[in-house]
Amino acid sequence: MLKVTILMTLLLSSLFSDSEIIEDAEDGRTNGWSFSSGSTVTNIEDESRGSRVIAFNSTVYKYYTIYTPHSSGFKKIKWDMKLNQSYYIYIRVQTLNGVKLLYYSHSSRDIGETSSGIHYGLGSSSKNDSWHTFERDIESDIKNIDSDNELISIESFKIKTKGNSFIDNIIIYSDEEVVPTPTPTPTSTPTATPVDRKIGV
Numbered sequence: 001m002l003k004v005t006i007l008m009t010l011l012l013s014s015l016f017s018d019s020e021i022i023e024d025a026e027d028g029r030t031n032g033w034s035f036s037s038g039s040t041v042t043n044i045e046d047e048s049r050g051s052r053v054i055a056f057n058s059t060v061y062k063y064y065t066i067y068t069p070h071s072s073g074f075k076k077i078k079w080d081m082k083l084n085q086s087y088y089i090y091i092r093v094q095t096l097n098g099v100k101l102l103y104y105s106h107s108s109r110d111i112g113e114t115s116s117g118i119h120y121g122l123g124s125s126s127k128n129d130s131w132h133t134f135e136r137d138i139e140s141d142i143k144n145i146d147s148d149n150e151l152i153s154i155e156s157f158k159i160k161t162k163g164n165s166f167i168d169n170i171i172i173y174s175d176e177e178v179v180p181t182p183t184p185t186p187t188s189t190p191t192a193t194p195v196d197r198k199i200g201v
Helices: 002-014 138-143
Strands: 019-023 033-035 040-046 051-067 076-082 088-095 098-105 118-121 132-137 151-173
Touching (some): 019 051, 033 040, 076 088, 076 138, 098 132, 098 138, 118 138, 132 138, 138 151
Parallel strands (some): 098 118
Antiparallel strands (some): 019 151, 040 051, 051 151, 076 132, 088 151
């Protein structure tokens, strides 16, 4: 009965919106982010993109987290990222089988399920100090490991990194949604490379 109730909630919530911008930095604020002591989060103008972005800075590895309210019904997530250090992206989700953690790194291979969660690699070039756009089908990433499970909601986006790192345009969206691009990216700025993982990979 609980699963039926959850599925009905998921269906109804998906009727009201096809996407939600979690962060595009255009409000000039950083108050949606929580982060470790010894690190900073700033909202800056990136001249190469012609838009504002979120900048992280620390001398050692730190965590930065933003939560995704009203996220039921969204299956996919997109974000832009620029960094030159090793990193982990953690996506916390609610499923029919409980809370799960998916995590993505600069690895060139998918590890699969580990004691930490479900891992996928985004490729070594993802940390080459250029802007890249990543898109993940979260439900597909779950079902690759747990085929009978269902995604209910995407709850948070967390990154572990150090040095100077930049994030922009975090968007969650549904299957049919054409993802909006809230801020421009000049054609001279790369947004994907052959090793970047795409939706459904």
